[in-house]
Amino acid sequence: MEIVEVFSSIQGEGRYVGCRQVFVRLAGCxxxxxxxxxxxxxxAAMEGRVEATPGGRDFFAVANPLAADALAGYVNSLLRAPHHSVSLTGGEPLCQAEELAELAPKLAGRLYLETNGTMPDELAVVLPYIDIVSMDIKLPSTSGREWWxxxxxxxxxxxxxxxxxKVxxxxxxxxxxxxxALTLVAAVDRRIPVVLQPVSPVNNVAGIAPEAALRLMAAALEMVDDVRVIPQTHKMMGQL
Ligand code: SF4
Incomplete structure (x- = not known):
């Protein structure tokens, strides 16, 4: 598999914010x-990096691509310390769906998939192994096209x-x-939680005004049952 990095840290986004996870950041999007x-x-780069001890930031380099058995060994080694789950993230992890389906049953923790939500065929390949799905809905204003x-x-x-x-x-x-986006969620199941994430300052993308966030949250609460506004907390804490 083409990896970027494997490490232990704190989930900074979404419904499971604050949970300790092993992150498997895969290359490609x-x-x-x-x-x-x-x-x-x-x-993908020629090399990825793997943390030796959970949270130790003592990375060593590994050559890409990495065999599923080897990657599972690194992840399971970090899981020797208690963790909530393993975050499969990226990039877009479903770009390597076949390989993920080979990796997933070898991992010792619950699996949390962080995905841009645009690859349903690939999700079907991996879904039998996944416990929690963090799915983005990408709006045309920032992703360049419609993905409805x-x-x-x-x-x-x-x-x-x-x-x-997550929006x-x-x-x-x-x-x-x-x-x-909210109509889409409500049409599937209005009980599905929705996390609104004010963008962090990056790439000169302008942040949402506080009053606009309140207005959009109010509109969302008319359409689905569970709406929360949560920024990227790992950046506030200086975590990876
Ligand atoms: S933010 Fe967009 S471009 Fe970046 S990894 Fe996620 S889906 Fe890909």
Whole structure:
């Protein structure tokens, strides 16, 4: 598998914010979002890095691609300390869906998939092994095109798991695209939790005004049952 890094840290986003996880950051992505904060993950490099002790930041280099057995060994070694789950992240981890399906049963922890929600066919390959799905809905204002059809197929598949939806809010977030995203969630199941994430300062993407976040949250609460506004807390704490 093409990896960027493996390490133990604190989940900084979404419904499981604050949980200790082993992160498996995989290389490759099918999108190029304006606010991407992991641009180095979008393409595979010759080497990745693996933490030797959980949270020790004592990384050693490994050559890409990495066999699933070897990667599982590194992850399971970090899991010798208690963790909530293993975050499969990226990049977009479903770009390596076949390889993930080989890796997943070798991992000793619960599996938490962080995904942009645009690859439903690939999700179907991996989903039998996944416990929790953190699914983004990508709005056209920041992802460059519409993904409504893919997102709806994806969420209908993921609805059989513990799933929540994340929508990043920027100054460019439009009322119409936002309402369409919430309509999509409500059409699948209005009980699915929705996390609204004000964008962190990156790539000169302008942040959402506080009053606009309140207005969008109020609109979302009219459409689905569980809406929370949570920024990226790992950046506040200086965590990876
Ligand atoms: S989906 Fe994630 S990794 Fe890919 S470009 Fe968008 S923010 Fe970056």
């Amino acid at each position: 099918n999108l190029a979002c304006d606010y991407c904060d992991t641009p180095a993950s979008r393409q 059809g893919e997102h709806e197929r994806f969420l209908r598949l993921a609805a059989g798991r513990d799933v929540f939806v 990043v809010l920027t100054a460019a977030t439009g009322d119409d695209e936002f309402r369409r």
